[in-house]
Amino acid sequence: MQTTIIRAERVEKYYAQPSENRIQVISPTDLSIVPGEIVALLGPSGSGKSTLLRMLTGLSAPSAGQVYWHEQPIATADVNVSIVFQSFALFPWLTVFENVEAPLKARGMEPAERRKRAMKILDTVGLDGFQAAYPKELSGGMRQRVGFARALVVEPEVLFMDEPFSALDVLTAENLRSELLELWQKKTIPTQAIFIVTHNIEEAVLLADRIIVLGRNPGHVRTDFRVALVHPRDRKATAFTQLVDYIYKVLTQPDAQPPELPQTPTGKRVRDQRQMHYQMLPHARPGGIAGLLELVLDHNGKDDIYRLADDLAFEIDDLLPIVDAAQLLGFLTVTEGDAAITPTGAEYANSEILRQKELFRTAAVENVLLLRQIVRAIEAKSDRTVAEEFFHDMLDEQFSEEETLRQLETAINWGRYAELFDFDASRRRFIQPEKLHHDSESSAEVIE
Amino acid sequence: MIHLPSGFNYTRGRETLARAQVFKRSWPFFLDLAVAALCLAAFYGVLQIVKFWTGKAEPEFVVSLKPSSLPLYAFYSVVRIGLAYLLSLVFAIGYGYIAAYNKRAESLMIAALDILQSIPVLSFLPGVMLAMVALFPTRQLGVEMGAIVLIFTGQVWNMAFSFYSSLKSLPRELGEASNIYGFSTWQRFWQLELPFGTIGLVWNSMISVAGGWFFLMACEMFVLGDRDFRLPGLGSYLQTAASADNIPAMIYGILTVIAIIVATDQLVWRPVIAWSDKFKIEQTAGADRINSPILHFIQHSNALGAIKRHTFVPLSESIYKRVAERNREYRARQAAGQVKDTPVWLRVGVLILLGAVVLYAATSALLKLREIHQGQYLLVLEGAGATFLRVNVSLLLAALWTIPAGVAIGFNPKLARIVQPIVQVAASFPAPILFPIIILGLLRMGGGLGIGSIVLMLLGTQWYILFNVIAGAMAIPSDLREVATLFQFTRWQRWQTVILPGIFPYLITGLVTASGGAWNASIIAEYFHLKGQTLQTLGLGAQISAASDKGLFQILLLATIVMALMVVTVNRLVWRPLYRLAETKYKLS
Structure with a gap:
């Protein structure tokens, strides 16, 4: 076996809560990067892809476990890696040349040598003649070329990329991807390994020699396999589509074996999100759910999620929350990467708006604990209102602050749509919908 | 001249104005106490330095009025x-x-x-001046440094x-x-x-x-x-x-x-x-940029370029190189485990020592307040009430004329182009310059300083409000205004549903700045030396000025504390909640 460049040993990330339990973002994970391969890290949003990347580069320290750079702890090692960022992360006040030169300057290199190297790499990525431009004068694709040039100018052993193509349009992304592949295959760049984080399944299958798929809640490796397809890869080839389909299956299937639970230093078991009180609401809008159901119904009530994504030109980050939501509400079932509509789902898709709301209401109260609790709490109160804070505090025990806010936002959105309750945004309180109607009626009477 | 950030594009502008930022944070009470103690300690320290000052008045410099x-x-x-x-x-x-x-x-x-x-900076004037005069050998230099330090604060x-x-x-x-x-x-x-x-x-x-x-x-x-x-x-x-x-x-x-x-x-x-x-x-290069021939000259001058190449560039190169080397050495030592932190006992010791000094000085300053008798306390409180009223009347008056005027200007781009530069000069014109003229005029008309000082505050602070209202009116999307026209909103309805909510965040920013300015202005507006006589009215500002005139430091201290307390309290109780409301409910995004 080859020598590993980076090795992560049981790294995990969690946020300690004031109370005993903690919010686990990534469960203990082993991972290594060896020379000569492009590794793609795939996963839905919230699976901790970016967090994992940052731990592997040494940018962020793991909560537990250790990352080794050539078998030396990464915190003290002289690490030679680069990152290409999704947002490019160029310094807007530096010219293209100065941006590329900056990392060399950090190493204390002589001006002449800096100039030579920077010009050479700008030439390699096709930015000849742009050295005096400022990033904001360039198109997105050109800007990301600067990002690549800056990353490659230090001749990194491992090149990390954090969704490098997702801010670009389809054609530009395609173009840049193939150029990168060419540089890699012809060994124009001395880089030993490439690690790319993406949520685009085709991109992963197109580029990678090895694909790691992450699951979420908390983030964990679901599968890690090698891609044996030869380059150049053909998107239309059966082997290619089969692989894409397989990844879709992995992503949409519930975990066969839940990852083992980590333990706190005191030996107490960390609570597992899935066994916890509240299920995690997928952040989908009711309109999106209705749209998806109609589409599935058009496809005779059953279709491949991969095909659906393709039809909609959606990436998995866009589609999966909607699929999850439809599944949670009992409108859809997913088996082996195939989505099938349920009878309620079919009725929902076919009904007019008032009936749709009614169906949604029934399904939501039945399946979503948080919504059920809100409705009950409102009914139990004599003034028929409940403060948002009350639920915030309960969710807080289980989710990170950011996620708690998003959970509440989704719950409010669903509840308002289903007319389960209304929400007074200025007082941050849930209100019974009738009460609101009543109020507006009485005030209307006053005016008359 | 004060420009509005990037052609009235105020979304980032409001973020960059520091006053606005203050309201985004809140702190536990004891922090405020700590700060208050520090301020008191500083005040006491200044007084102690003053004690060493034993200079006699030197021949005074005579101001020549020749043009x-x-x-x-x-x-x-x-x-x-x-x-x-x-x-x-x-x-x-x-x-x-x-x-x-x-x-x-x-x-x-x-x-x-x-x-x-x-804090009203002007009430530090006497202390700072005396301290600087004491610190510097020649008197003129001391006064000079005092002025600079004061402007700095x-x-x-x-x-x-x-x-x-x-x-x-x-x-x-x-x-x-x-x-x-x-x-x-x-x-x-x-x-x-x-x-x-x-x-x-x-x-x-x-x-x-x-x-x-x-x-x-x-x-x-x-x-x-x-x-x-x-x-x-x-x-x-x-x-x-x-x-x-x-x-x-x-x-x-x-x-x-x-x-x-x-x-x-x-x-x-x-x-x-x-x-x-x-x-x-x-993300994209902006269309409307400010051009400057002078900048063009500086950037394209060969001589300046050559100077830069021969001085600045080599210097920065050598610094970068040295820093990189030092970093490498540091990392090597770190890897070898040779980097040590300052011992804890040293840090704690220094902290305790500092705390003790601050505490001592702060209590000493507070003890000075014992020299004040009850009547003076009452007078200071009365003055505080009077100035409070004056500040708010001036704010109200300013808002009354600037809101309609600002909205009219903001909704009319042609008018805005003409008025904007004038407002900018007016806003940065130091109002105290005009004080003597206005006072003279008011006295001739038979008005007293009680009313006159309101005019003076107004003069200094109304521009901030006007400024912000114009920006706010410009930021109201034109489709909202079109909706109002389309549905034939009445004038009142227009103001109530479109204009006032639309300018609210800007108005608050303007009012906060204006209120701070008005408190500060009260110190010069309520007490005036003119033609050998002293004009004054009941007010906190007048008491601060009078106390520094007469060298009554305990009154100066008391009045300053009262003013700072009032400003901070009003900020916390009134402006901060309003600001929060502006940030959430009335945010146009």
Whole structure:
């Protein structure tokens, strides 16, 4: 076996809560990067892809476990890696040349040598003649070329990329991807390994020699396999589509074996999100759910999620929350990467708006604990209102602050749509919908 | 001249104005106490230094009213403001940097900023002057330093806050990029932190310098007990002219001030704004940019380029190289485990020592208050009430005319183009210059200083409100206004549903700034030396001025504490909740 460049040993990330339990973002994970391969890290949003990347580069320290750079702890090692960022992360006040030169300057290199190297790499990525431009004068694709040039100018052993193509349009992304592949295959760049984080399944299958798929809640490796397809890869080839389909299956299937639970230093078991009180609401809008159901119904009530994504030109980050939501509400079932509509789902898709709301209401109260609790709490109160804070505090025990806010936002959105309750945004309180109607009626009477 | 950030595009602008930032944070009560103790300690320290001062009044400098002496006076004043500004800039950057990166000091430093912004700077005038005169060998130099330090204390806080909040809002990925490429602290500062903070610093610098003129007028010439301090400068020129009732000299002086303000705008701020355009974080190159021939000249001058190549470039190269080497060595030592932290006992010891000194000085200052008898307490409280009323009446009056006027201007681009430059000059014109003229006029008409001081406050602060209302009106999307027209809203309905909510956040920003300004202005507006006589009215500002005139430090201390308390309380109880409302409910995004 080859020598590993980076090795992560049981790294995990969690946020300690004031109370005993903690919010686990990534469960203990082993991972290594060896020379000569492009590794793609795939996963839905919230699976901790970016967090994992940052731990592997040494940018962020793991909560537990250790990352080794050539078998030396990464915190003290002289690490030679680069990152290409999704947002490019160029310094807007530096010219293209100065941006590329900056990392060399950090190493204390002589001006002449800096100039030579920077010009050479700008030439390699096709930015000849742009050295005096400022990033904001360039198109997105050109800007990301600067990002690549800056990353490659230090001749990194491992090149990390954090969704490098997702801010670009389809054609530009395609173009840049193939150029990168060419540089890699012809060994124009001395880089030993490439690690790319993406949520685009085709991109992963197109580029990678090895694909790691992450699951979420908390983030964990679901599968890690090698891609044996030869380059150049053909998107239309059966082997290619089969692989894409397989990844879709992995992503949409519930975990066969839940990852083992980590333990706190005191030996107490960390609570597992899935066994916890509240299920995690997928952040989908009711309109999106209705749209998806109609589409599935058009496809005779059953279709491949991969095909659906393709039809909609959606990436998995866009589609999966909607699929999850439809599944949670009992409108859809997913088996082996195939989505099938349920009878309620079919009725929902076919009904007019008032009936749709009614169906949604029934399904939501039945399946979503948080919504059920809100409705009950409102009914139990004599003034028929409940403060948002009350639920915030309960969710807080289980989710990170950011996620708690998003959970509440989704719950409010669903509840308002289903007319389960209304929400007074200025007082941050849930209100019974009738009460609101009543109020507006009485005030209307006053005016008359 | 004060410009609005980037052509009235106020979304980022409001973020860059430091006052606005203060309201985003809140602190536990004990932090405020700590800050208050620090302030008291500083006050006491100044008084102690003053005790050593034993100088006799030296032959006084006589202000000449000849127009030919104006250029030299103007030069002195500009140099004073310039030095104070440079001092502020360096201090603001240092303060902001430490506050942003030192987790332990952060909350205390930010609470201090909040309070220091609210304290009436002018009541420090006597203390600072005496201390500086005591510290420096020749008296003139001491007074000079005192003026500079005073202007500095009026300028620095909003700049410090601006830099701090820039550092706090650094885009995460830019920070990560500089980490992954191994930027040293030095490189990070010059290539990431300072450039990112530049725009905020530039806007706040303009506000600060305009404020500097305000304080300059007050501190170039003032009386303290039987001592008369004066410095050659525009402020003393104008005050002397007013005392001598010399109308032509006053006109010359005012014209000079206007000329300097316009020249500063053209020669300094315009090039600086044009240059700072490259520090904007934006995705596309903006269409409307400010052009500056001077910047063009500087950037394209061969001689300047050559100088830069032969001095600045090699210097920065050698620094970068040395820093990189040092970093490598440090990392090697770190890997070998040779890096040691300062021992804990040392740090704790230093902290305890500092705390004890502050506590001692603060209590000593408070003990001084015992010398005040009850009647004086009552008088100070009465004065506080009177000034409070005056400040709010002036705010109300200002709002009454500026809101309709500002909205009219904001909705009419043609009018805005004409009025905007005038408002900008008016806003940065130091109001105290006009005080003597207005007082003279009011006295002739038979009005007293009680009413007159309201006019004076108004004069200094209404522009901030007008300014912000114009910006707010411009920011209301035209489709909202079209909806109002389409459905034939009544005039009242239009104001109620479209205009007032639309300008609300801007109005609040304007009112906050104006209120702070009005409190500060009360110190010069309620107490006036004119033609050998002293005019005054009941008020907290008058008490501060009178106490410093007569050298009654305990009253000065008490009145200053009361004023600071009132400003901070009003900020917390009134402005901050309103600001929060503006940030949430009335945000147009």
